[in-house]
Each structure stands twice: as C-alpha cells, then as structure tokens.
Amino acid sequence: MDRRLVLAAALGLAAAAALPARAQEVAKIGLILPMTGPFASTGKQIEAAVKLFQARNGDTAGGRKVQVILKDDGGTADVTKRLAQELIVNDKVVAIAGFGLTPLALAAAPLATQAKVPAIVMAAATSTVTEASPFVVRTSFTLAQVTVPMAEWAARDGIRKVVTLVSDYGPGIDAEKAFTEVFTKAGGTVENLRVPLRNPDFSPFLQRAADAKPDAVFVFTPSGVGAQFMKQFVERGLDKGGIRLISTGDVVDDDILNDMGDAALGVVSTHHYSAAHDSAENKAFVEAFRKAAGFRPNFMAVGGWDGMQALYAGLDATKGQGGQALVDAIKGTTWTSPRGLLTIDGATRDVVQSVYVRKVERKDGELWNVEFGSSPAVKDPVKAAKAP
Ligand code: VNL
Numbered sequence: 001m002d003r004r005l006v007l008a009a010a011l012g013l014a015a016a017a018a019l020p021a022r023a024q025e026v027a028k029i030g031l032i033l034p035m036t037g038p039f040a041s042t043g044k045q046i047e048a049a050v051k052l053f054q055a056r057n058g059d060t061a062g063g064r065k066v067q068v069i070l071k072d073d074g075g076t077a078d079v080t081k082r083l084a085q086e087l088i089v090n091d092k093v094v095a096i097a098g099f100g101l102t103p104l105a106l107a108a109a110p111l112a113t114q115a116k117v118p119a120i121v122m123a124a125a126t127s128t129v130t131e132a133s134p135f136v137v138r139t140s141f142t143l144a145q146v147t148v149p150m151a152e153w154a155a156r157d158g159i160r161k162v163v164t165l166v167s168d169y170g171p172g173i174d175a176e177k178a179f180t181e182v183f184t185k186a187g188g189t190v191e192n193l194r195v196p197l198r199n200p201d202f203s204p205f206l207q208r209a210a211d212a213k214p215d216a217v218f219v220f221t222p223s224g225v226g227a228q229f230m231k232q233f234v235e236r237g238l239d240k241g242g243i244r245l246i247s248t249g250d251v252v253d254d255d256i257l258n259d260m261g262d263a264a265l266g267v268v269s270t271h272h273y274s275a276a277h278d279s280a281e282n283k284a285f286v287e288a289f290r291k292a293a294g295f296r297p298n299f300m301a302v303g304g305w306d307g308m309q310a311l312y313a314g315l316d317a318t319k320g321q322g323g324q325a326l327v328d329a330i331k332g333t334t335w336t337s338p339r340g341l342l343t344i345d346g347a348t349r350d351v352v353q354s355v356y357v358r359k360v361e362r363k364d365g366e367l368w369n370v371e372f373g374s375s376p377a378v379k380d381p382v383k384a385a386k387a388p
Contacts, residue, residue, distance in 0.1 A: 027064040027094045027320055029311065030087030032080055032108070034100040035072035038198070041224040041255050042100040043072065046122055046304035048293035053308040056288065062315035069093070075100060077107035084108040088115045094315070094322030095120055097307055100300075101222065102126040102170040109133035116323045118314075118330070122307040123223075123300055126170030127382035130349045137330050137349045139310055139342075140303040141272045142380040143171040143220065146248050147178040149355045149375050150218065150270040154246055155186035159216045162246075163209040165202070166220040168194035175220040175248060178381065200225065202232040209243070210236065216244040219251050223300055226251035227260060234263045249274065249369065252360055254298035258367045267360045269369060272353050273299040273339040276368035285338035297338075306337050306351075310344060343377075347387070350380045 031050060033043035050068055059066050069091060073080040080099070087093045088111060096112065097120035099105035105124035109132035112119040121129055121138040130136050154162065164179055166172030172194065180190045191212055193205045200221070209217050217238070221229050229251060233239060249271025252264060275286050275296050285305070289297040310330050315321075317329035332346035343352040357373035 025064060025320075026067045027061070027315060027322070028087075028091050029066060029068045030084065030091060030093040030096040031068050031070045032073050032083050032087070032096060032098040032104070033070065034075035034104070035070070037075040039075045039100050039222065039224060042123055042222075042300045043098075045223075045255060045298055045300040046098060046100070046307075048289065048295075049297065049301040049304035050308055052289055052292050053305050055292065057308075057312060061312040062318060062320035064315065064320040066312070066315070073100075073104060075104070077103045080104040081107040081111065084111045084119075088117050093117065094326065095311060097311070098122055098304075099124045102129060105129045105136070106132055109136055112136065118322065118327045120307040120311060122303040124171075125174075127174050127380055128170070130380075130383075134349075135324075135327055137310060137327060137344060138351055139306040139344075141299070141351060141353070142382065143174040143248065144178040144382045145351075145353075145378050145380050146270050146272060146355050147175045147220075148182050148381050149357060149378070150246060150248065151179045151182035151186070153268070153270065153357050153373070154216060154218070155183060155188055159188065159244065159246075161189050161212075161214040162216050162218050163191045163193060163212050163214045164218045165193045165195060165205055165209060167197045167200065167222055167225070169197045171222065172197075172220050174382070179218055195221075197222070200228070202229050203236060206232060206236045206238055210238055210241060214243060216246050219245065219247040221251050223250050223253045223298065224256065226253055227256040230260045230263055239263045244268075249299060249358070252369055253300075254296050254369070255300075257360065257369065258296070260367065264360045264367055265362065268357065269360075270355055270357050271299060271369070272351075272355055273302045274356060274358050274369040274371055276358075276363075276370050277339060277356070278371070279338070279340065281336055282338040299339075302337065302339050306335075306339075306342060309335055309337070341377075345379060348380065348383045350383065352377055352379050354378065 035043040112135040358369035
C-alpha cells in the first residue's frame with residue numbers, strides 16, 4: 001500500500017479511537033453556592049433550577065455527559081476561592097458556576113483566568129464582575145441595568161424627592177449611583193443612605209428617611225433580605241406615612257414576596273424577572289419548578305436556569321470542549337428564557353435583556369409582581385457608557 005495511505009489510515013484509526021474516549025469523558029461543572037448562612041435562599045433557588053434544567057433537558061451536551069458537582073461556600077469569599085481551586089485542580093471541571101454574591105464571584109475570577117476555565121456567574125450583579133476575568137460569563141443582570149428604568153419611571157410618575165437606601169457593597173453602590181445620576185438629571189433631588197450588608201438593622205436609616213419627608217424611598221437589598229426590611233418599614237409606620245416605596249426586584253423577590261403581607265401591596269419595582277411574567281415559556285417553567293422544588297422560583301432560579309442553557313449551548317457548539325473555545329461559543333448566544341429574550345453580549349459577556357416595571361398585586365390569593373411596562377434589550381449601562 002502507498003505509504004501515504006497507510007499513514008492516513010493510521011491517523012483515521014487514531015482519530016476514531018480518540019473520539020469515543022472523549023465522548024465518554026464526563027464534563028464536570030463545579031457549582032459553588034451559598035447553601036448555608038444568611039444567603040442560603042439564593043443557593044436553594046439556583047440548585048433547584050439547575051436540577052430542573054437537567055431533568056428537562058437531559059444530562060448530555062456536546063456529546064458528553066454533564067455532571068454537576070455542588071459545593072457550599074456558606075457565602076464566604078475565602079471558601080469560594082478554595083472550592084474553585086479544588087474543583088479546577090482535582091476535579092478538572094470544564095467550568096465553574098454559581099456565585100451568589102459579588103465578593104464571591106470576585107474571589108473566584110482570578111482562578112478562572114489562570115486556569116482558563118469559564119466561570120458562569122448566575123447571581124452576582126455588580127457591573128465590574130465581568131471585567132474581573134475574560135472567562136466570566138454572566139446570566140443574571142446588573143444593578144445599574146435594572147435601576148436606570150426605575151429612576152426614569154419615578155421621574156415620569158411625578159416623584160420629585162427620593163431617599164435611596166442600599167446595602168453598602170458593590171451592587172448597592174451601583175444601584176445608588178445609577179438612580180442618583182438618572183433621577184437628578186431628570187430634575188429630582190436625592191439623599192443617599194447606606195446600610196451594612198451583614199446583619200442589617202434598617203430602623204435608624206428608616207427614621208432618617210422618614211425625617212427627610214421624601215416622596216419615595218428607593219431601596220436595594222440583596223435577595224432574601226427584603227422580608228426583614230419590609231418588617232421594619234411597617235414597624236416604623238412608614239407604610240402609613242405617605243412615603244412611597246420603590247425598589248429593585250431584589251427587595252420584593254418572589255421567594256419571600258408572598259409572606260410579606262399587605263404592606264407590600266402597591267410597591268413598584270423594576271427587574272428582569274417576575275414569576276408572574278406572562279409568557280408560555282415562563283408558565284411552563286414556574287409550573288414545573290413549583291412541582292419539582294415545592295416553592296416559587298425567583299430571579300436567582302432563572303439566573304441558574306439560563307446559566308445551564310448557556311453552558312449546554314456552548315458545549316454543543318464546541319462538541320464538548322471547554323476553555324477559551326467554550327467562552328467564545330457562548331458569546332453572542334440568544335435564547336428565549338422564562339424572563340423573555342436574552343442575549344449574551346459578545347463584547348462584555350453580560351446579559352442584554354428586557355427590564356420590566358412591576359407592581360405588587362394580589363391575584364388568586366397570592367402576592368405577585370405584576371408587570372405593566374418594559375424596556376427591551378437593555379445593556380449594562382455602566383459598560384455601555386465606557387464603550388468607544
Ligand atoms: C447580589 C446582587 C446579590 C443582587 C444578591 O442577592 C442580589 C450581589 C444575594 O451581586 O452580591 O439580589
């Protein structure tokens with residue numbers, strides 16, 4: 001036989017032998033979440049969504065079996081970092097994912113860069129998170145993205161004087177800045193208050209807010225904390241004082257909204273997801289989620305669901321390859337999520353999505369954030385302002 005033919009046959013054999021071996025190799029995903037501690041509701045929501053995604057979409061992508069390894073960081077950045085390291089080095093994961101809060105995502109980002117392992121941020125929402133590593137892809141949102149439409153709505157609705165009250169760290173500061181910039185440009189006046197992230201006592205800040213006699217208080221607290229805020233808002237009598245409450249959707253999060261009671265009725269907020277979103281995709285999602293998990297999905301669940309969607313689409317495109325190829329494959333991807341149409345921005349790796357204006361209403365005996373307005377295809381305004 002011609003030598004070249006022998007060589008080609010040998011190469012063909014080698015390729016054929018290599019393929020099934022790769023195909024059998026499990027693609028592991030390291031899912032790092034706060035399953036315990038003050039932000040455990042975020043972990044619980046995302047875990048349930050990831051499980052549901054695999055139950056409904058199967059456990060293979062790009063010809064590889066996808067295995068999710070769940071780790072609990074308790075909401076502590078040092079632990080997130082150690083777990084990310086172990087998952088990358090020992091388990092040889094194709095991607096790390098999760099990241100319930102900004103400091104946790106920022107702790108893992110340098111490891112993603114070093115190891116060239118994609119990090120799918122399903123929750124953390126400070127604008128800078130995607131800039132911490134070229135391997136970060138975000139499927140949640142940014143605070144600036146959802147806050148700008150709130151400030152615009154407030155100005156349009158005749159609100160003139162606002163006290164902002166935010167948790168004192170990355171996303172809260174982004175929310176405060178975005179609200180203040182847009183609202184003052186529209187002619188309003190703003191006073192800024194910040195409350196500690198850990199063990200927050202809102203009472204003294206609510207007293208100061210009441211003393212300032214604003215038309216409205218604008219609030220950001222991270223997911224899960226809104227119930228505590230609402231309780232103190234009522235205890236201080238602010239719900240009866242003629243001061244309106246406006247917020248990002250994090251405060252009236254679907255996980256806790258139904259337990260807030262009548263005080264939450266009428267609260268206007270802006271966000272990228274409401275469990276009441278009126279679409280066929282969302283109805284199917286909420287129904288399946290409630291059935292499987294036993295509780296209502298919130299925006300964290302949708303961040304987790306779409307994180308899996310991004311990973312599966314990416315793995316399909318690379319035929320199971322991770323690393324830079326996987327990040328590149330995810331960039332620019334578009335799909336219909338329970339939240340609506342979603343695109344991963346090819347330049348920033350952030351989510352481009354609709355932001356909705358919603359009002360808390362009682363329907364069929366439950367409280368819901370009912371959407372009544374929307375801005376389509378909103379980019380992260382912080383990065384949009386920096387773009388050339
Ligand atoms: C963050 C942003 C966390 C929004 C949240 O809940 C949230 C963050 C835990 O970037 O830390 O609702």
